[in-house]
Amino acid sequence: MLKYVSDNIKNLVPYSPGKPIEELERDLGIKGSIKLASNENPLGPSKKAIEAVDRHLNRINRYPDGGGYYLKDAISKKWGVSHDAVILGNGSNEIIELLVRTFMSPGDHAVTSDNSFSVYHLIVRAANGNITMVPMQDGHYDLKKIRESITSRTRMVFIANPNNPTGTIVTTADVRDFMNSVPEDVLVVFDEAYAEYVTSPEYPDDMSYLRAGHNVAILRTFSKIYGLAGLRIGYGLTKIEITNMVNRVRQPFNTNSLAQVAALAALDDTSHVENSRRINKEGKEFLYKEFDSIGIKYLPTEANFIYFQTGKDGREIFDAMLKEGVIIRYMGGQNLRVTIGLPEENRRFISALRKVLNR
Ligand SMILES: Cc1ncc(COP(=O)(O)O)c(C=O)c1O
Structure with missing residues (x-):
């Protein structure tokens, strides 16, 4: 049967979604993790x-x-x-x-x-x-x-x-x-x-x-x-x-x-949308300030996530952050992406990042 699958399809690498919290906690036997990996709304649904x-x-x-x-x-x-x-x-x-x-x-x-x-x-x-x-x-x-x-x-x-x-x-x-x-x-x-x-x-x-x-x-x-x-x-x-x-x-x-x-x-529910926009803007400003102070390169964002580089291998940082219970996204090379979360999630992300980078 497999001979009928076209090369186009054989050569595809399946989409890999952000790691679910439950999976991380099961794998590492930890609790209280946060997920800032899939650009979801941290306020929840309306x-x-x-x-x-x-x-x-x-x-x-x-x-x-x-x-x-x-x-x-x-x-x-x-x-x-x-x-x-x-x-x-x-x-x-x-x-x-x-x-x-x-x-x-x-x-x-x-x-x-x-x-x-x-x-x-x-x-x-x-x-x-x-x-x-x-x-x-x-x-x-x-x-x-x-x-x-x-x-x-x-x-x-x-x-x-x-x-x-x-x-x-x-x-x-x-x-x-x-x-x-x-x-x-x-x-x-x-x-x-x-x-x-x-x-x-x-x-x-x-x-x-x-x-x-x-x-x-x-x-x-x-x-x-x-x-x-x-x-x-x-x-x-x-x-x-x-x-x-x-x-x-x-x-x-x-x-x-x-x-x-x-x-x-x-x-x-326009007020839910407005709140979500406000939380995102405040989180973005907080993360820019922290990134600047840690010396992290990032692209200014118009969305609810930030693309950044720490100067180290992205996969290693991603793995080390997982051990701290913080799920972000590895984007190849030195590149990482973090979803802007609630204020406490952003603080937790920054303190884990400081720890991992020793800065
Ligand atoms: C640029 C872009 N388009 C589309 C989607 C798909 O969104 P959904 O299928 O959940 O509507 C995403 C999800 O991450 C996205 O980043």
């Missing part, structure tokens, strides 16, 4: 979302609303688009997959940046497509080089903005130049999983390209600021012609009913 799930629990014998009517309605009102411009997904990951399955045939090509969200290349390669990952420039997407990498086989470009793991953004001016030159029949996917955390005035309004009729898809998720990562729900906004095609490959009940009601309630 209370309104929890109540909505509670209210809905006795109805989980029923299939969900396959069209996600109420959630789509709220999303379409929030963005001023029609229902048919909204695609719901089992996490925004699923929307990436749906777009690739809809638009890419074996041998087709996609472009993204190096040091970006690994799911893009995993999904493209799993569909027997090819992907170019253009080197970054100073920790930023290089949209000029990405433009130059587009060929006649290119169907999609993925732009994570802010980017995971660097936390950097492409600006309004970068995107304007790029969109002015990108071929019309290439779908530009703006993955805005962390958009709610951005404070830079140079962050682009990608919706304006959708309104102007460009072939773009904008992805958002309820996994990050809305605190619903465990329920798996995200959405995409794109042209109606595109959602029509995507609906042909989408499973009938791809988003579950608890996720739909929780997302609907979370969308409405």
